Amino acid sequence: xxxxxxxxxxITEDNVRNKISDYLKKKGLTRVQYSVFIxxxxxxxxxxxxxxxxxxxxxxxxxxxxxxxxxxVTETQFKQRIVISNEVEEKNEDIIW
Amino acid sequence: MTKSNNNKKIVFVKxxxxxLRVKNGLITCYLxxxxxxxxxxxxxxxxxxxxxxxxxxxxxxxxxxxxIDLVFFKGIKPVSKIIPVNYGGSFNVWVHQLIAWxxxxxxxxxxxxxxxxxxxxxxxRYYERKYGISLSSENIYQLSRDVLTESSIEGVMQKEAEGxxxxxxxxxNLLPKELKFKGRRKRGEAKDLFNVxxxxxxxxxSRVVYSAIISAGLNPYWGFLHKMRSGRPSLVFDLMExxxxxxxxxxxxxxxxxxPKSLEDKKTVYGIKFEEEEIYTQARKLANAVLxxxxxxxxxxx
Numbered sequence: 001x002x003x004x005x006x007x008x009x010x011i012t013e014d015n016v017r018n019k020i021s022d023y024l025k026k027k028g029l030t031r032v033q034y035s036v037f038i039x040x041x042x043x044x045x046x047x048x049x050x051x052x053x054x055x056x057x058x059x060x061x062x063x064x065x066x067x068x069x070x071x072x073v074t075e076t077q078f079k080q081r082i083v084i085s086n087e088v089e090e091k092n093e094d095i096i097w
Numbered sequence: 098m099t100k101s102n103n104n105k106k107i108v109f110v111k112x113x114x115x116x117l118r119v120k121n122g123l124i125t126c127y128l129x130x131x132x133x134x135x136x137x138x139x140x141x142x143x144x145x146x147x148x149x150x151x152x153x154x155x156x157x158x159x160x161x162x163x164x165i166d167l168v169f170f171k172g173i174k175p176v177s178k179i180i181p182v183n184y185g186g187s188f189n190v191w192v193h194q195l196i197a198w199x200x201x202x203x204x205x206x207x208x209x210x211x212x213x214x215x216x217x218x219x220x221x222r223y224y225e226r227k228y229g230i231s232l233s234s235e236n237i238y239q240l241s242r243d244v245l246t247e248s249s250i251e252g253v254m255q256k257e258a259e260g261x262x263x264x265x266x267x268x269x270n271l272l273p274k275e276l277k278f279k280g281r282r283k284r285g286e287a288k289d290l291f292n293v294x295x296x297x298x299x300x301x302x303s304r305v306v307y308s309a310i311i312s313a314g315l316n317p318y319w320g321f322l323h324k325m326r327s328g329r330p331s332l333v334f335d336l337m338e339x340x341x342x343x344x345x346x347x348x349x350x351x352x353x354x355x356x357p358k359s360l361e362d363k364k365t366v367y368g369i370k371f372e373e374e375e376i377y378t379q380a381r382k383l384a385n386a387v388l389x390x391x392x393x394x395x396x397x398x399x
Contacts, residue, residue: 022122025121094107094370095108096107097109097364
C-alpha cells in the first residue's frame, strides 16, 4: 500500500537546504519545484525518510528558518493536480538509455 | 528483494567507456568526465550493461542491497549477472526439484510446451479475427491439445517443432514485406532486422525469467525440457517458452506492423516492457508444483 507524498521545505541556510535536497534525491523522490519533492512511498519508507530528515535537522543545529512539511495524497487526488507553468512537464520515461 | 517492477526505471549503459559510480547515494553515469545521468537506487529495477564500461564496486554493492538486477551483455546476449549472496536457492525446493527432475520430467515439459503452443495460437488467432484472414492457427491449437498426450520428451519437442513451422509462417505473413523476414533464425544466423529484434527481446526476457526463478528458490540449471548442459540455465529456457509469444513476439510484431523502421532504434527493442509480475507469479507456481507434487499450469495468455 503506497501513497503519494508531497514534501515541502523552507530552509534559510544554503548548506542545510542542499543536504536536505540531496537526501531526498538519494531516497528516490522526484523534484517538482525548487523546494518541493514528490514520491510514491510505503509507510516504512516514510518513517525512514522522516527519521533521516530529523537527523539532519539535529546535526545541523541551524539558526535560521527550518521547516519541512510531509503531506500524503491519494493517487487519484494527485492525478487531479493542476499545473500552471511555462515549462513542459517532463514525461516520466521508464528507460534511461 | 525486488519483485514487481512498478514504475521503476530500467537503465541501459550503451556508451563505450562510460563510468558508473555512486555520488551522494545516487548511481551516476559519467561519459568523458561529464555527468550523463544520476538516479536513486530506489528508482531503478535493473542496470543492463551493453558495452565496455567501468563500474565501481560501490555500484555493485548498492545493486545487491536494493535488489537491482545488474547484468552484463556481450553483443545481444547476457553473459553475467550479479546475484546478491542472500538471494536464492531454498534447500527444500532444490531437493524437490531434483526429485521432480528424476520422476516428472515429461509432465513438466508437456506443460511448458502446451503453454507455448496455446499462446502462439492466441497470437495468430488475434490477427485472424481482426482481419478475417486465415493463418492456420487451428493447426497450432490442435498440436497444443496433442502435446498433452505425449509420453516422451522427444515427442513433446516434435510437437513444438511442428507448431513452430506453422507459427513462423503465420508471423511471416503478418510482417511488412520490407523486413525481408524469411523465417525464424537463431542467434548467430540472424541477419534480418526482425530476427535480430526477436533475439534481443528473448535476451531481455531471459534476464527477467532468470531473476524470477532465483527469487522463487529454484535452481536455474536443472531444466525439465531442455537438456542439461554445464553452464546452461536450462530451467530458464523451459519457463521462457510460455512467455515468448505473448511478451516478445506480440509486442515486436505490433511495432513492426506499425512502423518497421522503428526497429532499427535499439532503444525501442531493448525497451519493450514485460509484465514482470506475471513472470514472478509463474515462477512461484512452478516452485509450488515442484514442492507439492501438484500439476503445473502454464501461463495462458488471452
